[in-house]
Amino acid sequence: MNKRNQLIILTAAIALVAAGCSKAAAPVTTTSAAPVASPTPNVTKVPAKEGAAAFLKSVDGLKGQLNQQKVDDPKKFSATLEGEWASFEDEIKPKYPELYVKVEKFLTPLMAGLTQEKLDFTLLGQLNDGLKGALTELSTSLADNKGAVNATAIAGSQPLQEATKAYNKYVQDQGNQLVTLLDQLNAAVKSGDLKKAQEAYVAARMPYERIEPVIERFSELDGVMDARVDDFKDENDPEFTGYHRIEQLLFVKKSIKEAEPFAARLLDDGKKMQQSIAATNIEAADFVTGVGELMEEAQTKKITGEEERWSGATVPVIRANVEGAQAIYDLVKGELKQKDAALDDKISKSLTAVLDAMNTLSPAGATWNDFNKLEQSKQVDLKNKLEALAEPLVKMPGTLGQ
Template sequence: MNKHKQFIILLAAVALVATGCSKGSTAPSTATSAAPAASPTPNVSKVPAKEGAAAFLKTIDGVKGQLDQKQVSEPKKVSSSLVSEWASFEDEVKLKYPELYVKVEKFLTPLEAGLTQDKLDFALLGQLNDGLKGALAELSTSLIENKGAVNEAAIAGSQALQEAAKAYNKYVQEQGNQMVSLLEQLNAAVKSGDLKKAQEAYVAARMPYERIEPVIEKFKELDGVMDARVDDFKDEKDPEFTGFHRIENLLFVQKSTKDAEPFAARLLEDGKKMQQSIAATNIEAADFVTGVGELMEEAQTTKITGEEERWSGATVPVIRANVEGAQKIYDLVKEELKKKDAVLDEKISKSLSSVIEAMNSLSPVGATWNDFGKVEKAKQVDLKNKLEALAEPLVKMPGTLGQ
């Protein structure tokens, strides 16, 4: 794990404990979370969320016993097993209980990361484990009692949200078209041999893709090919490693436009397939209002570490595109949201403005960007906290709109 990620992870864990994580507690919006050391969600056998949550609670009790004894057997394997067990049912939780999903993640991600450290902080890990147990207990109760899930039927039955869905489908199609156009420019720039032009074209092509990330699960197979991280492969030279980030490595590390040519051509073809898939897919209101809060949580956990744009340093432009996509969703539903919870609406609006202002102070809008890894740590943390403050009300939006 690189030092930058360690900094974010340790900061996150300390912040959570400082706010008093205990059984049944959750972190307030000022607390920070952290990216796990593991790679993105692994391929695991799926189980129903009710069964998964009950089993996970037992696992966490077992981890607590080890932490209390200050003797964790193979802690890195324990961390990996936590990743896998959560992955077996997290997708269902993410869709039906987005707010509880984020509560679990607040404690789970720094716990997973903390278990991979060379020297374990048992007091810190114990408190994170207790906080996780409280969040899981709340989730398990909700699943058993079948209460608190997002009311998809109410969202689907709202005339205002049906109109919002029509507009959002059009927006996603526009972004898909723009993505293909920019991928064509990237392909041409790579073929030209102009490295700087190719690097700028790479970042530009990322933007429309990142704006539609709240619904990228609709195109999971293509997403897995186009946006995979090197963590999922043997190394950066693995022939199976393709897409944006293979090109990123070749342009920013290897500095080779020639080697990037076949990957740029492949990415363009996959982009055209996604464009076609977007045109053939109907995105429901519940899909995008549920996905937007979780995306902002991901932005302030994994993306803020520089994990996604580790070679280009274009973390701020990518997060800016995520925020632009989130703002589009908010703009489409805000009148309906305001009717149901004016306070929540105002909180989202203010948090959006705060995040945008912070991003613009860190990196220019346009074809150039400042390497996020070179931004002073205090400013990185400030952006992370502002993203968390935005994620917190956004995950409440689906439940509110479904009232």
């Protein structure tokens, strides 16, 4: 993450800590178990209780250093926090989506702040306290085996079963759109029309981003299709393929000829992804918890502008994440309103605010405003609105499971 985009996260963090950070300090209970291999390079997956205990220990260690206003190798500490969270976060996402987003809310700016040349010890201390509070709450829930999304109740609800069937159809439709739009991208690249190819590139991103939690089930294909240049030696690495290789060629090199083999490869991989999607079935609990993953992607990762760094199409990509979350919400809002009308109203109003903000920043459709050229205050405002939407949305699975 470059310095400019770190500032988006850190500026938003100032408002976050000004509102107050959780400082709960409940005891942590842990268990030991053998670690298992992770598909993420250099990260070993561990059981959630074990991972949370290790993470809390690191957070406590950081607190001591921050109090002394001296952190040993802060960039390395940032990487350590990221790795420890990655070791068990996949277990937390579907079971505790609300707590997952709460951890991310403090962890992301904390990691960004630790990579700055000059550390803001006051801000970092407040973020670290907030992270400890979120982790303590999570650890207590894990120890007591309470607070997880009630997958059994969700699966037993007839209205939610019907909604799940409709969502499975939505996912299939997006998979079909993916192939159609990748075919159009391939044709546009072959045509030699650079502007047409650039527009087709952004359009082809949309279905992929709307169903990202489902896409990520197929990690090998996802890695080939959507990996960023950061995962490779440089932009010329032959292993660097997919969307973002094409993005670099179309928007930086403006070499449409060089993009041809990568567009053809992406279309072939897109067809494989569509077939994988067609063969999968999303269960009810996975369906309703998908909102958390989509909103976490939007507000902590996409908002930095790093993913669409060359095209500047950050707002359209975030819009696709939000549309994916909205599709889930729209299918369950009748049931949600019966169980918690106030929560439904808050989601509806927050969703409208986010959509209005995005439409103001960049028009929906074939053209877009370069996110990297927008005023930082507007970028931060969008992040804050996304966070304000994420907070009620991730309460939805727990409410539906009541």
